[in-house]
Amino acid sequence: MASTPPPVPFALARFRDGDVARLGLVVGDRVRAVDDADLGAGGLNEFLAAPDWQRLSTLAESTAGRWLALSEVTLIAPVEPRQVLQTGANYRQHVIELVAAGLTQDSSRTPDEARAFAAQLMDDRAANGEPYFFVGMPACVVGDDVPLKLPGYSDVHDWELELAVVIGREAFRVDREQAMGHVAGYTIVNDITTRDLVFRKDMKEIGTDWYRAKNAPGFLPTGPFLVPAAFVDAGDVRLRLELNGEVMQDATTRDLLFDIPSLVAGASQTMPLLPGDLLLTGSPAGNGQHWKRFLKDGDVMAGSIDGLGTQIVHVTAEAAE
Structure with missing residues (x-):
C-alpha cells in the first residue's frame, strides 16, 4: 500500500536519491527534485522562513526537469525540524x-x-x-520508509493521528492575530505513545514522563508531504486513522479546544518557533487505549487528513534478545 498524494496544486516532499536526501516538488502522482536555485534559498528551512510559493507554482506548471512517478521513489520525512512541540488534551x-x-x-x-x-x-x-504543550525529540521524526519498531519493554504502544503545523517565518511572542502569518504549511504526524510509561510509578508526585513515553526511535512518523497552508482549511479538516483497514479515529479539527492561531501564539510565548519546526495540534478520540487494543507486529496504519494525503506506517516488533 503506497502513500496517497494530496489533492492540491503542488506540495513538497523529500526522497532518497541513492545515499542523498533530495527535496522534491510533488504535482499529482509525480515528483521532481528541486535545488537551492529552484527555491531561491539555501535549503528547505531557509525557504520556509520566507516562502515564495509562486516560484514553486511556476515550476510546478513547467515541463522542465526530470519528473518521476511517486511510486518510483522512496519518500522520507518532508521536514527537518529543530524543535517539535506537542499539544495535549486538545x-x-x-x-x-x-x-x-x-x-x-x-x-x-x-x-x-x-x-x-x-x-x-x-x-x-x-x-x-x-493550551498544554510538551516537547518531542526531532530525532524521532521519520518518514514512511522507516517501519515502526515497537520496543520490547512494553506491550501497550498506542497511535495518535495528528495534524501538524509546519512553522514558516520565526515566531516569538506573537499574538493570535499574527499567528497564521508564521505558518508555512501542514503535514501528518502519528504521535506514538507507550501508555504504561506516561505516569511515573516510582514517584507519582512527579507526574507524567513524556520523554520515555513518546520518544523511542521512530515514534513520530511524519509526512509524507508538506502542503502549503494556502491549500488547506486547517480549521475544518477530517482526520481518519485505519488500523489494518478498520477505522479507529475519525474526527474533524472543528472539535479542537484551542485552534491553530491560539496554539501558535501560545507556543511562541516561551521560545521562538523556528522555520521548519513542527507544532502538533493534538489527537482525537479513538486511540488504542480507548479500544483496549494496542499496536503489534504486522499492523499497518493508514492515517489520512483532508488535503494532506495518506501516511502509511508498517509496524514491526523489536526482536527478542
Missing part, C-alpha cells in the same frame, strides 16, 4: 470522554451527569484556559 469530545470515564468511577454521578460535567469543564477551559 480535542473537546476526546477529553470529555476521558474525564467522564474517570468520573463515573464515582457512583455519585450517572454517566450522563459525568459527561455533562466534563463538557462544562472543557468549555470553561476553552474560554479561560491555555
Whole structure:
C-alpha cells in the first residue's frame, strides 16, 4: 500500500536519491527534485522562513526537469525540524470522554451527569484556559520508509493521528492575530505513545514522563508531504486513522479546544518557533487505549487528513534478545 498524494496544486516532499536526501516538488502522482536555485534559498528551512510559493507554482506548471512517478521513489520525512512541540488534551469530545470515564468511577454521578460535567469543564477551559504543550525529540521524526519498531519493554504502544503545523517565518511572542502569518504549511504526524510509561510509578508526585513515553526511535512518523497552508482549511479538516483497514479515529479539527492561531501564539510565548519546526495540534478520540487494543507486529496504519494525503506506517516488533 503506497502513500496517497494530496489533492492540491503542488506540495513538497523529500526522497532518497541513492545515499542523498533530495527535496522534491510533488504535482499529482509525480515528483521532481528541486535545488537551492529552484527555491531561491539555501535549503528547505531557509525557504520556509520566507516562502515564495509562486516560484514553486511556476515550476510546478513547467515541463522542465526530470519528473518521476511517486511510486518510483522512496519518500522520507518532508521536514527537518529543530524543535517539535506537542499539544495535549486538545480535542473537546476526546477529553470529555476521558474525564467522564474517570468520573463515573464515582457512583455519585450517572454517566450522563459525568459527561455533562466534563463538557462544562472543557468549555470553561476553552474560554479561560491555555493550551498544554510538551516537547518531542526531532530525532524521532521519520518518514514512511522507516517501519515502526515497537520496543520490547512494553506491550501497550498506542497511535495518535495528528495534524501538524509546519512553522514558516520565526515566531516569538506573537499574538493570535499574527499567528497564521508564521505558518508555512501542514503535514501528518502519528504521535506514538507507550501508555504504561506516561505516569511515573516510582514517584507519582512527579507526574507524567513524556520523554520515555513518546520518544523511542521512530515514534513520530511524519509526512509524507508538506502542503502549503494556502491549500488547506486547517480549521475544518477530517482526520481518519485505519488500523489494518478498520477505522479507529475519525474526527474533524472543528472539535479542537484551542485552534491553530491560539496554539501558535501560545507556543511562541516561551521560545521562538523556528522555520521548519513542527507544532502538533493534538489527537482525537479513538486511540488504542480507548479500544483496549494496542499496536503489534504486522499492523499497518493508514492515517489520512483532508488535503494532506495518506501516511502509511508498517509496524514491526523489536526482536527478542
